[in-house]
Amino acid sequence: MSRRAHIAMIGIPAVSHVLPSLEIVRELVSRGHRVTYANDPAVGDLITGTGAELVPCTSTLPVADNNWPDDPIAAMGLFLDDAVQALPQLRAAYDADPADLYLYDIGAYAARALAETQGRPLLQLSPTFVAWKGYHEEVAAQLWQLPGADAYRDRFARWLMDSGAATTDVDAFSGLPPRALALIPRAMQPHADQVDTAVVTFVGPCHDPRGPQGGWTRPAGAEKVLLVSLGSAYTRQPEFYRQCLAAFGDLPGWHVVLQIGKYTEVAELGEIPSNVEVRSWVPQRAILDQADAFVTHAGMGGCCEGLLAGVPMIAVPQAAEQFANADRLVELGVARRLDTADATAEPLRAALAELTADPEVARRLARLQAEARAEGGTVRAAGLVEDLLP
Numbered sequence: 001m002s003r004r005a006h007i008a009m010i011g012i013p014a015v016s017h018v019l020p021s022l023e024i025v026r027e028l029v030s031r032g033h034r035v036t037y038a039n040d041p042a043v044g045d046l047i048t049g050t051g052a053e054l055v056p057c058t059s060t061l062p063v064a065d066n067n068w069p070d071d072p073i074a075a076m077g078l079f080l081d082d083a084v085q086a087l088p089q090l091r092a093a094y095d096a097d098p099a100d101l102y103l104y105d106i107g108a109y110a111a112r113a114l115a116e117t118q119g120r121p122l123l124q125l126s127p128t129f130v131a132w133k134g135y136h137e138e139v140a141a142q143l144w145q146l147p148g149a150d151a152y153r154d155r156f157a158r159w160l161m162d163s164g165a166a167t168t169d170v171d172a173f174s175g176l177p178p179r180a181l182a183l184i185p186r187a188m189q190p191h192a193d194q195v196d197t198a199v200v201t202f203v204g205p206c207h208d209p210r211g212p213q214g215g216w217t218r219p220a221g222a223e224k225v226l227l228v229s230l231g232s233a234y235t236r237q238p239e240f241y242r243q244c245l246a247a248f249g250d251l252p253g254w255h256v257v258l259q260i261g262k263y264t265e266v267a268e269l270g271e272i273p274s275n276v277e278v279r280s281w282v283p284q285r286a287i288l289d290q291a292d293a294f295v296t297h298a299g300m301g302g303c304c305e306g307l308l309a310g311v312p313m314i315a316v317p318q319a320a321e322q323f324a325n326a327d328r329l330v331e332l333g334v335a336r337r338l339d340t341a342d343a344t345a346e347p348l349r350a351a352l353a354e355l356t357a358d359p360e361v362a363r364r365l366a367r368l369q370a371e372a373r374a375e376g377g378t379v380r381a382a383g384l385v386e387d388l389l390p
Contacts, residue, residue, distance in 0.1 A: 005389050006034045008099035009052070009125075010090065010111035012082070013040035014063045015232045016301050017105050018047070020127040020183040023206045024103075026050040027382040036099065038090060038111075057089045061107075066233045068319075073148040080156055083109035087163060090114045101389055112177065113165040121388050124180040125381075128300045128321060131176050132194035140171070176200070179388065181381055184304050185372040188328055201384060204375030205304040207285060215286030222255035224292040226352065229284060231299045234318035235261025237340070238268040244295065246345035248352070249273030257287055285309075293356055295348070298326040298337075307334070310369035312355035312362075316343045333364045 007028055011018055018039065028035050029051035037047045038055040042064065047054050060082050062068060069075050087110040094114060102122040104111030115122035143149060153170050160168045167173045176199050186192050186202040218225055228244050230237060241260055248256045249272075256276040260266070266278055284302070288294060288309035296302040298315040303325050306313045313335040315326035329335035336351040355361055 004032050004034060005100040005386075006036070006097070007101050007103065007385065007389075008036045008038065008055075008094065009103040010038045010057070010108045010114075011043075011105040012061055012063075012079075012107040013043045013059050014061070014107070015043065015046075016299055017107060017127050018043050019301060020206060021103070021105070021125050022046060022050050023378045024125065024183075024381045024385065025052050027378050028385060031382065031386070036093075038093065055093045057086055057093070060085055063233075071146075071148075072143060073146050073152055076143075077148075077152055077155075079107050079109060080152070080159065082107075083113070084159055086110040087113055094118070101385070103385065109174070110163075112167070112173065113160070113163040116166040117164040121390060122177065122179070123385060123388055124177045126180055126182050126200075127184070129184065129189045130180060130182050130195060130200050132189075132191040133196065134191070134194060136171060136175065140175075181384060183381070184300060185307055185368065185375065187307065187332060187368055187371060188300065188303055188325065190324070190328070202375055203381040203384070204372045204377050205308050206378040206381050207308070215283030216257075216290070218290045219255050223253035224255070224356070225287070225290055226254055226256045226293045226295065227259075227282070227284070227287050227291050228256065228295040229259040229282065229302065230261065230297040230316070230318060231302060232261065234297055235259075236263035237318075238264050240316070240340060240343060241269055243344050243348060245269060245273060245276060247348035249276055251275065251349070257282060257291075259284075293352055298322040298329065300325060303329060304372075307365075307368050308372050310365045312358075312365060314338060314348065314351045314355070316340055332368060334361055334368065 009021060009025055025035050035052040036055050037052040038057040039047060040059040041056050044054045061078060090110055098118050098120060102111055102115040102120055103125055106124060106126050112122060156170045160173060180200045182200050182202045183206050185204050189195060226248055244258060248254060254275060258276055258278045259282045260278060260280060262280055272278055285305055288305050288311055291311050294306045294311045295314045298317045299322055313329055315329050315335050315337045317323045317326040326337040330337050338347055
C-alpha cells in the first residue's frame with residue numbers, strides 16, 4: 001500500500017465471532033495500517049493482542065452467561081437492542097475519527113448504520129454461512145410468520161430511519177451487504193452454488209499464516225490423539241464428559257484431550273483415566289494440527305478448524321446452527337452426528353472406530369483440506385480488504 005489507512009473492525013463480544021477476525025486484523029496491522037477494533041472490553045485482551053487499538057463499546061448481549069432466549073424473534077430482538085445502544089457509542093468514537101474502511105461482524109448492525117451515515121465503504125466479515133439466492137423465501141419468510149415478528153420489523157424499520165442509514169429496508173439491511181468475506185470453507189456453505197459471488201468471497205478459515213505459535217505438545221507415547229471440545233459457550237455438560245471418559249478412557253493407543261470449559265469442575269467427572277488430559281481451555285488449533293479425531297459441538301469455528309486440519313469428526317450439536325453444521329459434515333462424508341442424549345459411551349466409541357478406520361473418510365478429508373487451504377485464508381483476506389480502501 002502507498003499509504004497507511006485507518007481500518008475499523010466492529011464486532012460483538014461472542015468469542016466465536018471474535019476469533020475468526022483476529023488474524024486478519026493482525027495481518028493488516030503488520031502491513032502498516034492503523035486498525036481500531038470496537039467491541040466490549042470483555043474481549044479486549046484478545047483484540048489488543050493483535051496490535052489493534054481497542055475502542056470500548058459496551059454490549060448488552062448475554063454472552064457472559066450464555067443466557068439466550070429459545071424464541072428466535074426474541075433472540076433477534078437482543079441484537080437489535082444491542083445495535084440501538086451501540087450506535088451512539090460508535091458515533092462518539094468515530095464521528096471525529098472516521099475510518100477509511102469499516103469491517104464488521106454479521107451481528108454488529110450498528111456498524112453498517114455508522115458507515116452508511118458517514119458514506120464510507122464497508123465490508124462484512126462473516127464467521128458463518130451467508131444468505132443465498134432464495135434465502136429470504138426459504139428461511140427468512142418463515143421467521144416473519146412467528147409471533148412478535150411484525151413488532152420486531154416495525155421497531156427495526158423505525159431505528160433505521162432514526163439512525164440516518166442509507167438502507168432503510170429491513171430485509172436489505174439485515175441481509176447480504178454490498179460486499180462480504182465468508183471466513184468459512186465453501187464446502188460448509190448451504191446452497192453454495194446459489195451464493196452471489198459478486199458480493200461474497202469465500203476465503204476459508206483465517207489463521208496465522210506462519211502457523212500456530214506454541215500451544216501444545218503431543219505426548220511422546222501417544223499413537224493417536226483425540227480432542228473433545230464443546231467450544232466456549234455450551235460447556236456445562238458433566239454427564240457428556242463422563243460418557244466420553246467411559247468411551248475413550250484407557251482406549252489403547254489413544255491420548256485424549258478433554259476441554260470442559262469454565263462451567264464444569266474436574267471433580268464432577270469422577271476418576272480420570274491415565275490417558276486423558278482434562279483442561280478448562282485448550283489451544284484448539286494447535287491440538288487439531290496434531291490430532292487424529294475430533295469430538296465437537298459443530299460450531300462453525302470448530303467445523304472449519306476440523307476441516308482445515310483434515311481430521312474426522314464426531315458432531316454433538318448443542319444449539320442454533322450447530323445442528324445444520326453437523327448434518328453438513330455428515331453430508332460431506334467426514335463425520336458422524338450424535339445428539340447429546342444419544343452420545344453415550346458405546347455409540348461414541350463405535351463412531352470413533354468407524355471414522356478412523358474408513359479410507360474413504362480419509363480421502364474426502366484430504367480433498368476438503370486442500371480445497372480449504374486453496375481459498376487463501378488470512379493473506380488473501382487482508383489483500384481483499386486493502387483492495388477496498390479508497
